[in-house]
Amino acid sequence: xxxxxxxxxxxxxxxxxxxxxxxxxxxxxxxxxxxxxxxxxxxxxxxxxxxxxxxxxxxxxxxxxxxxxxxxxxxxxxxxxxxxxxxxxxxxxxxxxxxxxxxxxxxxxxxxxxxxxxxxxxxxxxxxxxxxxxxxxxxxxxxxxxxxxxxxxxxxxxxxxxxxxxxxxxxx
Amino acid sequence: xxxxxxxxxxxxxxxxxxxxxxxxxxxxxxxxxxxxxxxxxxxxxxxxxxxxxxxxxxxxxxxxxxxxxxxxxxxxxxxxxxxxxxxxxxxxxxxxxxxxxxxxxxxxxxxxxxxxxxxxxxxxxxxxxxxxxxxxxxxxxxxxxxxxxxxxxxxx
Numbered sequence: 001x002x003x004x005x006x007x008x009x010x011x012x013x014x015x016x017x018x019x020x021x022x023x024x025x026x027x028x029x030x031x032x033x034x035x036x037x038x039x040x041x042x043x044x045x046x047x048x049x050x051x052x053x054x055x056x057x058x059x060x061x062x063x064x065x066x067x068x069x070x071x072x073x074x075x076x077x078x079x080x081x082x083x084x085x086x087x088x089x090x091x092x093x094x095x096x097x098x099x100x101x102x103x104x105x106x107x108x109x110x111x112x113x114x115x116x117x118x119x120x121x122x123x124x125x126x127x128x129x130x131x132x133x134x135x136x137x138x139x140x141x142x143x144x145x146x147x148x149x150x151x152x153x154x155x156x157x158x159x160x161x162x163x164x165x166x167x168x169x170x171x172x
Numbered sequence: 173x174x175x176x177x178x179x180x181x182x183x184x185x186x187x188x189x190x191x192x193x194x195x196x197x198x199x200x201x202x203x204x205x206x207x208x209x210x211x212x213x214x215x216x217x218x219x220x221x222x223x224x225x226x227x228x229x230x231x232x233x234x235x236x237x238x239x240x241x242x243x244x245x246x247x248x249x250x251x252x253x254x255x256x257x258x259x260x261x262x263x264x265x266x267x268x269x270x271x272x273x274x275x276x277x278x279x280x281x282x283x284x285x286x287x288x289x290x291x292x293x294x295x296x297x298x299x300x301x302x303x304x305x306x307x308x309x310x311x312x313x314x315x316x317x318x319x320x321x322x323x324x325x326x327x328x
Contacts, residue, residue, distance in 0.1 A: 033188065040195050047202030057218065058226035059284065059320035064304040111222075141293040146245060148289035150296070151219040151323055159225035170297040 060154060062167065082136035083121075085114065087153050089144045097149040111152045118160035133161050140168040214238040214251060216288040220324040229320060234282040235274050237303070239296055241288035247295035259295065264302055271306035284320045 084102035099108050101117070108114045118137070121129030137157045141150045150167065157165040216238070240248040240256070250257045250267055253274075257263040275281055283303050287296050300319070307317030 033192070037188070037192070037195075040192070040199065043199050044195055044202070047199060047206065051202050051206050054213075056325040057229070057286075057322050058224065058325040059229045059322050060226055062319040062321055063316045064300060064307070064319055065316040115223075143292060143294035143297075144245065145293045146289060147239075147287045147291045147293060147296055148219040150293050151289075151321065152221050154321065155221040155223070155225055159223055167297075167300060169301050170294055 060151075060158060062154075062165075064166075080135050082138045083118075083131070085137060085139050085153055085157070087139065087141040087145050087149055089142050095146075097145060099153070111156045114153065115156040115160050118157055118162065122161060131162075134164050135162065137162050137165045138168050139165065143170055212236045214240060214286065216241050216286065217290070218286065218322060218324040219289040224323065224325075226323060226325065228325075229284070230282075232282050233278045233280065234284050234320070235271075236284045236286060237299060239285070239287035239291055239299060241291050245290055245292040245295075247291055250299065259298075264298055267299075268302045268306050268309070271303060272310050275307055275310035282318050282320055284322050286322045 086100035086102065088098045088100060090096045090098040099110070099114055101108060105117065108117050118131075121131045123130060123132060139150065139153045139157070141153070154165060154167070213236075235252060238251040240251055242248040247259050249259055249263065252267060252270055255270070257267040257270075271283070285296070285299060285303075303317045303319055
């Protein structure tokens, strides 16, 4: 039987192209991050290698009172006589030190014995001492004494509980 | 044809967004830390006393004054806020003037003094003098200059 031009064969309808178009996945738009990650990791490695990690720094507080000319001084207020701790150079090159105490005290050999002496001189230090914690301690280093030994002497006084510790400046 | 095959084969992908976040944070951290260390800390061996009775530095405005170490306990100058001052009376005068300006700008300023353990005391003593004089000259009514002597911290 002859069919007219407008009539469709049912098999043609089943194999139409729109059905194939539905099978395709939608086009995904993505950023290629590979090279960026490469660069970022290189930067990270560089900074990790180049950064110098150090131990945290800690401090001693030192008050430097202004000794202006003509400062009014209360004549009835007697200052405590400061305890003078002398730090001297021993040997050549300032590689070793010698400690001294100004006054009728037994000599001290090292910073540990300086600490023990200062501790025992305190009122509650069980050594029969009469110094309060605010008793002035003046560290007098030699010109060629290493800064390390100056700090060690300072540390001994602070560690013993004294709060009024100063360094004597070298008069110019 | 099944539904699975219609959508195509599964393509597993790692979600790298959070990794990129963390890596960028690390980079920013290292960049900032490197700059701070380079600006303020001159490379030197700080004193490291036994049984230190030190304190951690407080969160106060501070200026870092470095005594630049030389050979055999000598000193190559002083460095404050990235500028070097020679060990001469003129250099110390300039250092004093710079400190006076800092004290006037920031009342209650702390000066952190960093010196090498092998530097002779004769090079540190002028700094104490200069800081004390600068605090007095600043006209801010400071009764005393507060100085922080910086040492190497121990293990806490």
